[in-house]
């Protein structure tokens with residue numbers, strides 16, 4: 636996919652359901668086999684930063700992936716600054732700090748990039764004087780107001796609309812949302828995920844709301860902030876203060892994590908501990924620089940166990 640298509644949100648809804656998770660081209664040959672090191676990416680650069688996806692990369696649900704804590708230690712010991720990424724906009728960075736701490740991974744709120752945080756930063760920069768009508772969880776409103784975004788509850792007096800998963804959604808909420816959207820109202824979605832893993836199976840994600848708005852108005856979001864959008868990637872890179880060429884992207888999804896990493900110019904690492912199976916990888920046009928069985932092997936990418 637062209638970078639511009641991601642940047643402009645031209646395909647704002649990217650499938651997150653495992654069976655349709657990537658743009659498959661069955662039978663297409665893979666250009667390079669990626670294990671352990673296809674080309675000397677790290678020989679030409681020094682890795683100074685890492686954007687690390689969380690769910691499917693560091694843990695599955697509430698279960699840590701073996702070696703994840705040690706992998707983060709390996710990165711930090713090598714002087715690599717880390718940002719932890721998630722497309723979930725229903726929890727705050729502080730909640731993720733607590734979750735990581737429970738797994739022995741030390742992090743600060745400023746090291747956690749949720750789709751809500753990215754959306755808040757985007758609104759504060761692009762719509763600094765505008766009132767935002769938010770369809771989403773209370774914690775998203777908090778993240779937005781913490782960043783200085785003016786949130787309104789009045790759909791008739793709004794300048795920009797934010798779409799996210801709202802687990803309290805009902806007919807009345809959708810009615811107010813419909814009235815907030817004029818043909819010219821900018822629509823910003825926190826993340827494009829259709830679904831996400833729940834404790835007892837998949838559950839709807841922000842795609843439920845994006846699809847409802849398209850059904851009601853015929854409009855897609857003008858911008859999607861979360862992965863694979865470069866809005867998220869650039870935000871995380873800015874925080875690190877590291878050039879993309881000196882940065883790793885580590886994640887378990889091709890169509891969000893790796894796609895975003897490629898779009899911003901990072902060195903991409905796919906881990907096999909999440910949603911991407913061998914058949915999906917073989918059939919995908921999105922090609923990571925490295926494929927690891929687990930983030931536990933991250934040292935091989937840094938060269939500490941390899942030729943570097």
Ligand SMILES: [Mg+2]
Nearest residue numbers: 688690691887
């Ligand atoms: Mg993931």
